[in-house]
Amino acid sequence: MPELTYREAVTKALADELRSDPDVIFFGEDVADAGGAFKVTPGLVEEFGPVRVRDTPISEQAILGAALGAAVTGLRPVAELMFADFIPVAMDQIVNQIAKYRYMSGGRLKAPLTVRSAQGGGAGFGTQHSQCAESWLASFPGVKCVSPSTPAEMYGLLRGAIRDDNPVFVLEHKLLYNLKGEVADNAGPIPLGKARIAREGKHVTIVALQVMLHRSLEAAATLAAEGIDAEVIDLRSVQPLDRDTVLASIQKTGRLVVVEESPAGAGWGGDIVSLAADEGIYHLDAPVKRINMGGMLTAYSPPLEDAVIPSAARIADAVRDVMRGYRRV
Amino acid sequence: MSATTLPLAARQNALRHMLEIRIAEDKIQEMFMANLVRGTAHLCIGQEACSTGTAAALKPGDTVTCTYRGHGHALAMGMSLRSLMSEMLGKADGCCKGKGGSMHMTDASIGLLGANAIVGAQLPIAVGAALTAQIKKTGAIAVTLFGDGASNIGAFHESLNFAAIMKLPVLFICENNVYGEYSVWSKTTPIENVADRACSYNIPGVIADGQDAEAVYGAVKAAADRARAGEGPSLIELKTYRYKGHSRNDTGPYRPKGELDRWMKRDPIVILKERMISDKQLDQAEFEELQHAAEVAVVEAIDHAKAAPYPSIAELATDIWVD
Numbered sequence A: 001m002p003e004l005t006y007r008e009a010v011t012k013a014l015a016d017e018l019r020s021d022p023d024v025i026f027f028g029e030d031v032a033d034a035g036g037a038f039k040v041t042p043g044l045v046e047e048f049g050p051v052r053v054r055d056t057p058i059s060e061q062a063i064l065g066a067a068l069g070a071a072v073t074g075l076r077p078v079a080e081l082m083f084a085d086f087i088p089v090a091m092d093q094i095v096n097q098i099a100k101y102r103y104m105s106g107g108r109l110k111a112p113l114t115v116r117s118a119q120g121g122g123a124g125f126g127t128q129h130s131q132c133a134e135s136w137l138a139s140f141p142g143v144k145c146v147s148p149s150t151p152a153e154m155y156g157l158l159r160g161a162i163r164d165d166n167p168v169f170v171l172e173h174k175l176l177y178n179l180k181g182e183v184a185d186n187a188g189p190i191p192l193g194k195a196r197i198a199r200e201g202k203h204v205t206i207v208a209l210q211v212m213l214h215r216s217l218e219a220a221a222t223l224a225a226e227g228i229d230a231e232v233i234d235l236r237s238v239q240p241l242d243r244d245t246v247l248a249s250i251q252k253t254g255r256l257v258v259v260e261e262s263p264a265g266a267g268w269g270g271d272i273v274s275l276a277a278d279e280g281i282y283h284l285d286a287p288v289k290r291i292n293m294g295g296m297l298t299a300y301s302p303p304l305e306d307a308v309i310p311s312a313a314r315i316a317d318a319v320r321d322v323m324r325g326y327r328r329v
Numbered sequence B: 001m002s003a004t005t006l007p008l009a010a011r012q013n014a015l016r017h018m019l020e021i022r023i024a025e026d027k028i029q030e031m032f033m034a035n036l037v038r039g040t041a042h043l044c045i046g047q048e049a050c051s052t053g054t055a056a057a058l059k060p061g062d063t064v065t066c067t068y069r070g071h072g073h074a075l076a077m078g079m080s081l082r083s084l085m086s087e088m089l090g091k092a093d094g095c096c097k098g099k100g101g102s103m104h105m106t107d108a109s110i111g112l113l114g115a116n117a118i119v120g121a122q123l124p125i126a127v128g129a130a131l132t133a134q135i136k137k138t139g140a141i142a143v144t145l146f147g148d149g150a151s152n153i154g155a156f157h158e159s160l161n162f163a164a165i166m167k168l169p170v171l172f173i174c175e176n177n178v179y180g181e182y183s184v185w186s187k188t189t190p191i192e193n194v195a196d197r198a199c200s201y202n203i204p205g206v207i208a209d210g211q212d213a214e215a216v217y218g219a220v221k222a223a224a225d226r227a228r229a230g231e232g233p234s235l236i237e238l239k240t241y242r243y244k245g246h247s248r249n250d251t252g253p254y255r256p257k258g259e260l261d262r263w264m265k266r267d268p269i270v271i272l273k274e275r276m277i278s279d280k281q282l283d284q285a286e287f288e289e290l291q292h293a294a295e296v297a298v299v300e301a302i303d304h305a306k307a308a309p310y311p312s313i314a315e316l317a318t319d320i321w322v323d
Helices: A006-020 A044-052 A060-072 A084-098 A151-163 A210-224 A243-252 A268-279 A301-307 A311-322 B009-032 B048-056 B071-076 B081-089 B123-136 B154-165 B194-203 B213-228 B259-264 B270-276 B284-307 B311-319
Strands: A004-005 A025-030 A054-057 A078-084 A114-119 A144-146 A169-172 A179-180 A195-198 A204-208 A230-235 A237-239 A256-259 A289-291 B063-067 B112-118 B140-148 B171-178 B207-211 B236-237
Touching: A004 A006, A004 A151, A006 A025, A006 A044, A006 A078, A006 A151, A006 A169, A006 A179, A025 A044, A025 A060, A044 A054, A044 B071, A044 B123, A060 A078, A060 A084, A060 A237, A060 B123, A060 B154, A078 A084, A078 A179, A084 A114, A144 A151, A151 A169, A151 A179, A169 A210, A169 B236, A195 A210, A195 A243, A204 A210, A204 A243, A204 A311, A204 B009, A210 A256, A210 A311, A230 A243, A243 A268, A268 A289, A289 A311, A289 B140, B009 B048, B009 B063, B009 B071, B009 B081, B009 B213, B009 B270, B009 B284, B048 B071, B048 B140, B048 B171, B048 B213, B048 B236, B063 B123, B071 B081, B071 B112, B081 B284, B123 B140, B123 B154, B154 B171, B154 B194, B171 B194, B171 B213, B194 B236, B194 B270, B213 B236, B213 B270, B270 B284
Parallel strands: A025 A054, A025 A078, A078 A114, A114 A169, A144 A169, A204 A230, A204 A256, A256 A289, B063 B112, B063 B140, B140 B171, B171 B236, B207 B236
Antiparallel strands: A004 A179, A144 A237, A195 A230
16 A cells, blocks of 8 residues: 555545545645645646636635635535634634534535644744644534545645545644554545544543653553553544434443643533433543643643643553542542 | 716616615614514614625625624625514524524525624635635626724734635625624724735725715715726725714714714715715605605514514524535
8 A cells, every 4th residue: 555644645535535626626825826825735736727727815714715605606616724723813713603604594505615724732832833723623514624644644634635525624733644554545535523443452541632642552552561451542523523322332341541742621522422321431440631731721842842742751641640540539 | 086977777776775675674673672682783774885886786696694784795696675674683584594584684595695793704715605706717706895903803914815826706795884792993904994804815905985875876886897807806995984882782972973973974875875866766755756766665564574483493503514
């Protein structure tokens, strides 16, 4: 199987969809001539031309509004917002327009659009260029949101997003762009809303996304040496949420740790904990743990940034905690 | 400025629609005051020439996004009175199955992609509809209508700049009705005309008499022809006035004495009616017949809407996602 980087998986998924459907178009800031600020989209304008692949002004509201207007009139636009931190600049178009357009029309319009955006910390970009956007986007119905963790997930979920008839945000983690992995020659779209068991285990369930998923797998390897067999779930999608996979895993392990790369307030991790408390409570053998950035912000200074984002060591500690038994006294 | 003349059938259509809009808005106001419907409503009484003149310049396939003051646009574009009144009352056979309401009249089958309750948010959406027209070479144009207040919103600037640089077939039509909510234009904006802003985008900025349906038609038609020819967007400012307040509970106490009376002397219905009478296309008796027919149609639609069923509670969970 050919090996691609996560970055190349984005490019290939876009190219494959642009090639297979003439209604797919792609636009954003510096995505055409410059090939993207993260060099994720080189060669697309050369292959598909400046009508279907376009650079836009720095105008996030216009980019997302244009994607919506194009989607409800018959195209399948893919728009890029360079950094996920710019999502709030266009929040009206997301919360009030894109998410509600179908509903407000009584189901007579649909908006098959995709928004790609680079997110996440750990790269020294400072506090306005390092945030994860899942929890902002999962707090209202009408918009799907996926967070691919590997090149294969990136390729399949992006194609799945473009083919989905709903609006979808595809969040790409900046730290993963150089990650290599196998993507099958005949790989196709992955339908959205299904979690993936990244590591099977029987003692504790860890639910995570993207960099936190990789750190959870690293923690699981450490814990295995201590006799703790962790199951790691790559949630892949926070909207919709794959409740069944999470609940089935809790039923098997009886313990739950949720890891988010974001502040605690109203985060998606709370939804997982709430699901466990509500429908999974009788499967639980220990209190659940939710680890994230608490009430803190991403910092610029390297030791501060490293300390605020959950590390593999912190994840392992949380697992040891829940393994210690029913209640700590 | 002399108005472009519409053919007789189009004049009759415009007059009939203006009467229907005026009467429908009056009745909606009555229903709100009688607490028959909930929420709020933004009436376009006084601005009927803007919607009818614009609609007269559209072709099938063209699309429109507009503001929450959108009942007139919906009716002028051909939405049925029943569909509008049922939506107003939240009934299942309303244009949005009762899920939109007064501020969200939408009907893609007539090209109405949605009235919008967020000031200025409809402009970028029209830009996207124009992108589809350009890419698919449909020959259609996208029209977006907004108020003077929206020209101070960031989305206005982003949309005009975006559309201008891509030469998109979109018309930005500002109904300058002098007030942005309760504040007079001159208090919030340091220029006299919204149209003056067009120079920043290197596109035409045109001012037309918003009380004269044919003047509106002429300005919109010229800009539409230009857009269809691939020459890009235009900004059109229609000078108009709303006779009523901003919304349901606003009586307009901030207006200087005499201002409303001065505007009412240039009433859009009277202007077209008198022109048709002087062109021997209409007489007073025929006008009164039209007025009566419009009233009957509006009352029938309201009776229909009152009797229509509400959506079932199960409808809460539908139309959010495409399955």
